[in-house]
Amino acid sequence: MNENNEQIEELDINHLMQIRRDKLKELQEQGKNPFEITKFNRTNTAKEIKDNYEQFEQKDVTVAGRIIAKRIMGKASFCTIQDSDEKIQSYVSINDLGEESYKAFKTFDIGDIIGITGFVFKTRTEEISVHAKEVTLLSKSLRPLPEKFHGLKDMDLRYRQRYVDLIMNPEVKETFIKRSQIISEIRRILDEKGYLEVETPVLNTISGGATAKPFITHHNALDLQMYLRIATELNLKRLIVGGYDKVYEMGRIFRNEGMDIRHNPEFTSIELYAAYQDYNDMMDITEEIFTKCAMKVLGTTKITYQGQEIDLTPGWKRITMIDSIKEASGVDFNEINTDEEAVALAKERGIEIPDKTKETRGDVISLFFDEYVEKTLIQPTFIYDYPVEISPLAKRSSKDPRLTERFEVFIGGREYGNAFSELNDPIDQYERFKKQVEAREAGDEEAGMMDEDFIQALEYGMPPTGGLGIGIDRLIMLLTDSASVRDVLLFPTMKPLNYT
Numbered sequence: 001m002n003e004n005n006e007q008i009e010e011l012d013i014n015h016l017m018q019i020r021r022d023k024l025k026e027l028q029e030q031g032k033n034p035f036e037i038t039k040f041n042r043t044n045t046a047k048e049i050k051d052n053y054e055q056f057e058q059k060d061v062t063v064a065g066r067i068i069a070k071r072i073m074g075k076a077s078f079c080t081i082q083d084s085d086e087k088i089q090s091y092v093s094i095n096d097l098g099e100e101s102y103k104a105f106k107t108f109d110i111g112d113i114i115g116i117t118g119f120v121f122k123t124r125t126e127e128i129s130v131h132a133k134e135v136t137l138l139s140k141s142l143r144p145l146p147e148k149f150h151g152l153k154d155m156d157l158r159y160r161q162r163y164v165d166l167i168m169n170p171e172v173k174e175t176f177i178k179r180s181q182i183i184s185e186i187r188r189i190l191d192e193k194g195y196l197e198v199e200t201p202v203l204n205t206i207s208g209g210a211t212a213k214p215f216i217t218h219h220n221a222l223d224l225q226m227y228l229r230i231a232t233e234l235n236l237k238r239l240i241v242g243g244y245d246k247v248y249e250m251g252r253i254f255r256n257e258g259m260d261i262r263h264n265p266e267f268t269s270i271e272l273y274a275a276y277q278d279y280n281d282m283m284d285i286t287e288e289i290f291t292k293c294a295m296k297v298l299g300t301t302k303i304t305y306q307g308q309e310i311d312l313t314p315g316w317k318r319i320t321m322i323d324s325i326k327e328a329s330g331v332d333f334n335e336i337n338t339d340e341e342a343v344a345l346a347k348e349r350g351i352e353i354p355d356k357t358k359e360t361r362g363d364v365i366s367l368f369f370d371e372y373v374e375k376t377l378i379q380p381t382f383i384y385d386y387p388v389e390i391s392p393l394a395k396r397s398s399k400d401p402r403l404t405e406r407f408e409v410f411i412g413g414r415e416y417g418n419a420f421s422e423l424n425d426p427i428d429q430y431e432r433f434k435k436q437v438e439a440r441e442a443g444d445e446e447a448g449m450m451d452e453d454f455i456q457a458l459e460y461g462m463p464p465t466g467g468l469g470i471g472i473d474r475l476i477m478l479l480t481d482s483a484s485v486r487d488v489l490l491f492p493t494m495k496p497l498n499y500t
Contacts, residue, residue: 020141049088059120063115063130065083088130093132109141175482176488179480185297186250189288195248203217209233212231214256236272240465252266261486267473271467271469273465304481319384321369337361363387374410385404395420395424426459433448
């Protein structure tokens with residue numbers, strides 16, 4: 001039955017599309033092809049008029065937008081157009097336009113883009129409107145919009161046809177306005193602190209800077225395998241070596257991983273690095289970025305995300321990974337000192353270690369955190385002092401060399417940022433790269449590669465440095481109460497419709 005309904009609907013759409021094409025052909029034969037218009041002098045937007053009615057009352061304006069509603073009443077009609085910010089009604093009559101122009105107006109379809117020149121007034125129901133003196137067809141919509149009372153609700157179709165989604169669902173447009181505001185606010189914060197925004201390569205000969213499976217491509221001229229970047233870290237730290245004190249880059253990252261509500265193969269992140277700072281300073285700037293962005297787009301630091309009340313007010317909880325595990329599970333890894341003890345405990349608790357190469361105390365600590373702690377971190381929390389085994393680019397802790405000065409920030413049970421006191425010891429860094437290479441050779445496709453040039457850079461000397469990475473898309477999800485990362489990406493990665 002559903003298949004039959006879809007076939008009938010497709011036939012109806014094809015019929016309507018043919019009618020619209022016939023209308024276009026008739027216009028073209030009359031020398032009135034709307035697609036030949038190259039410019040239209042709009043004087044005002046609908047929002048300007050509505051927000052400042054007293055200034056515009058009885059004055060002539062020229063507006064433009066897409067027809068989203070139309071009501072024909074003999075010799076007079078009403079239509080509503082929608083521009084980028086707002087919608088506005090227009091009164092159109094045969095007396096003002098003349099018989100020929102009014103007849104043409106009546107043939108316009110929902111979805112057509114028109115320009116209207118006329119004076120501003122209020123109807124008897126107090127609706128701000130434009131009394132049309134002239135109506136111009138600027139673009140013919142050859143495909144009907146979704147049924148007006150239901151809009152575009154199919155989520156898969158909305159992501160594939162974002163252009164229709166933006167037309168039919170104004171709240172979606174608002175999400176992406178907030179996205180732009182958040183990104184601008186982050187830049188403002190960092191620029192005022194003296195950070196320099198830079199750009200680093202997307203194509204690299206080595207995959208490094210994070211633990212992730214890369215996309216692989218081929219450079220024809222050099223006959224060279226290359227990798228789309230999985231992080232910007234190593235190049236940004238080269239700039240710290242070169243003498244910049246503070247740098248940041250916001251841009252696209254590419255990881256060849258699965259897709260779900262939190263992951264898209266390409267996403268936006270920011271990484272920033274500051275010489276002579278450490279991970280404690282990065283905690284402070286993380287709080288500042290999140291709270292100021294919340295104030296910018298929401299006007300408050302007390303938000304709701306997917307039904308959870310979350311308080312972003314500065315003063316977030318800070319707790320070590322080991323202490324957080326002890327709080328949640330009763331297990332104190334300060335009392336477990338060998339790999340064998342840790343692995344035995346994991347088996348006792350039914351925690352599977354997926355890879356033989358990861359049967360270390362540090363890896364088990366990470367698995368315990370994933371199992372017992374992460375989902376419980378609803379209010380903003382900094383988890384710090386991570387095992388060295390899972391932190392190949394972070395400086396060792398002076399209190400315990402098995403740990404690193406690294407933190408991640410969690411909100412609503414999800415990770416939003418990752419930061420280190422950066423490792424600047426080239427000898428230690430080389431040994432950690434070697435372990436990554438060994439893991440890669442053992443079959444771990446996410447393990448890093450040896451970056452000899454980065455080691456060489458560190459050998460010239462890098463000052464003590466704090467570094468921070470934040471997932472921009474996840475931050476925007478949080479501040480727009482969006483359930484899926486696809487809701488905050490204008491064009492998320494989608495499987496082709498004909499994919500088998």
